[in-house]
Amino acid sequence: MGARIAVVTGATGGIGRAFAERLLEDEGIDELWAVSRTPEKLERLRGDLGGRAVPLAADLSTAEGLRVVERALLAQPERPTVAYLVNNAGAAKMGAWAEFPVDEIERTVALNCTAVAALCRICLPFMGRGSRILNVSSASAFQPTPFLGLYAATKAFELSYSRALGAELAGTGVTVCAVCPSWVDTDLLLHEVNGRRVAFPGLVPPGKVAALALRDARRGRALSVHPLYAKYLHVAAKLVPQRLVMATWLRMLKRYGG
Template structure:
């Protein structure tokens, strides 16, 4: 039985941004639970290594697709490649995303347009492409990775916070639309998490991050996975993050924005 045939006999999870952090940890959990995997990322070497290790350790099939999700053509290319291989996606995990840090007037327009493409457009496009078959089959699950940043404006990361607010709003609305179809949508909203994200964005020295205890990516992924399996719509890992997300409803918006600005600053 060849690799393509193997995908017929187990459920398959597609995970974007699967080479590192929460995406990798989610892939590991799905592999442990006997899912075949489709892993998408730009880092070909990491994907090759993960695919080989998971196939040997868990006796599953792993297909990896090397894509730059900031390219507008990537979602359709992923969809068509899987259609050609007759691979049906049972669980879609839209995890890929990145941020930029600094005053909007000074940050890179190129970087922010690519962020919008990855964090918003690609997620929406992939969901549109794979959702139709899920609804037709009467089953399926979608996990969109947002952030605790989704619940308030974020000075010094204005575009990133706004993208995560979109992910939250989109996911909640879609979950409502899909009630009774057998398809569920879960949105994962973690707070600051141990990963290379903070170094990449340049905010490692901010008051929000420096010297703070952070939840590790494996714990966040585990919480997100179980919420997804239980059909929960919104999951916010960590009591403090839950309280902060709820408290912003009762604080004037201008004050919330000032508080976030203070937390984001590096001095």
């Protein structure tokens, strides 16, 4: 019988590392495949996490990087089971539209959208009843978000794709959970707008996001929305006109800009 594997992308820091640490607490996981584009960080992670952590260096914004994961699965001597796929790798930047070169736009869409769908396609043939897909989206997926427009739009894709894929997989025993936290205390986002630093209050620790997301996924929930403020945004986005939601967001930027 092949190994039971958890695949975590963007595993070397922030939410991804928190997922990796918590999944290794599951004795039913034989190997934790940590995917990142930086080999040096992966080696440090393996040193920290121990022998069950398997580093896979891959730039998931490229087709070749996606094939690294596919080839690794196909190369196993016995057919493995992907017990968890955590699509966490992503690109993000705050800024006005003119601050994004075309190549950066392409890479952001490739990493935040294409890679998510592609890795689901690659891993699903190796998944079975009880397997879980967790796609790390964001509370910014709930509404248009000026000065975070590209990131929020890609996260809206991730949320929509996750819900649709979950419906397609109904009855298979494989579940899909879209993880939609509010502001997380990581270095992913450059919290600056028009040269001013944005110091948002109430940042959520990555470990809490990962723990709650795994709890929700194991309960078969399609959404993991935390903290309470993010739940409020989810409801407000359905009830309040988008122009008012965007106006509120712009006031927040002005208030918390340094």
